[in-house]
Amino acid sequence: MKFLVLMAEKDSFARWEAADAAEHEAAFARFEAFARAVEERGSMLGGDALASPDQARTLRPADDAGVRSVVAGPYAETVEQLGGFFLIDVADLETALEAARELPESYSVEVRPIIDMEPG
């Protein structure tokens, strides 16, 4: 079963920049532990880090006049910033959550099943 794992953290980007080498190392270790945990239970399909929200552009829904505007910033203005994502393939939601516990503790991690379009 495939899952999207979304990692968000309060002021994630400023925190990363302010962190020192030891804190960065600690984060690297958590990512590695997560990758190992996923591989033990299934497979890692991919993952990437995202650029900071100020580089995002959002195409807004059309207004009454049918005009769609592009605004700076992410889809949802929240304190928590989406910093990266993984795509993993493991048996079930519980297993996915188990692996997700390995990620840095300051993160809020959303694990959401991906709808299977393969006939099966």
Added chain:
Amino acid sequence: MTVLEEVVRDDWGRLLALLVARFGRLDLAEDALADAVEAAARTWPADGVPANPAAWLLTAARRRALDRLRAEAVAARRVPVLAVEAELAQEAQRTMADSGEVLVDERLRLVLLCAHPSLSREAAAALTLRLVMGVTTEDVARLFLVPTPTMAARLTRARKRLAGARFELPPPDALPGRVTFVEDVAYLAFTAGYAPGSGADVLRADVAGEALRLVAVLRSVLPAGLPERDQAELDALLALMLLQHSRRDARVRDGALVLLPDQDRGLWRHDEVAEAVELLQPWVHAPPSPYLLQALVAAEHAIAPSPGETAWERIVQRYDELLDLVDSPVVRLNRAVAVAEASGPQAGLAALSGVALPGHRLPAVRAELLARLGRYDEARTAYDAALAMCGNDAERAHLLTRRAETDAG
């Protein structure tokens, strides 16, 4: 030169060394700094040059490096890092966090890293030009007369070889040995510019100038208290390069090579000669060492008012001392030239006997001496041998002219 070009020229090595100290990775530091320079080229013309251009580049490079680290972490891609002491890494981190002045100067570590014993001198020279001096890969390729992709691949291999190396200052007793390697690397780069082995240029003053700048940087970043002999060698190397470089305008006339005796001495850069002589002054009576003796020979030429007034006996004596230290065919060849000037072509030829040296220089000197003795048939054979091995267009033209003159004689 734009402000950006100036900052890159003067601060590249310093900024890169600081980034390497903080992140422990050459590739990351270099890419980040290159990105920052690229961003500066894009934004400064419109936004104006920042108050502290070097600090701006450092901040931009640091952000870029952190972004990439985060991306690599998510992708769980581990890259080997250089061994950097925790204290230095923290110091570098503090400097960057204050985003102000670049206070720590770790260029010496960077210079020593590039002159790593695991690299060939050629690779070390190219890497030093790129990393310490900030010469672009395209320009390094041009300087070494190879296509850019070839040089890029060569630089990448050299960087990979250094992964896991130590970004450190060797213990005081090992420092002179490493400095000697840097000197050789710098002199190799200098020679590549001063007497290109191949191609159309008689001389590439820009490479020679970069190598000179490297030795000047090395002198400025080395700690005080180097053993006397090593200090003498370093000063002598800078003097030797300055003396040779001071003749650049006289060495070429209408695209052709002009040899020392035929050079217009009015075209020599006399301020550079003076600087070199001043560097050598304290060492004139120092115990002999290789660069010192070569510099003293070069100085003899520089202070002679005319070729006829050159103190050839003293030059022969310097070469004799040099032979005692390093018995190499190149030294023997140069000594034979001096002997010929001091005691005539017959003595010069005798001094050449037993010298074996690949390349065109040995047969070219032999041809010249044979021609002076009126032994034209032998001279022509020797010129042909020299021409067959000479890859530099300007030198070939010179040899062809000389050969034609033996036909007339």
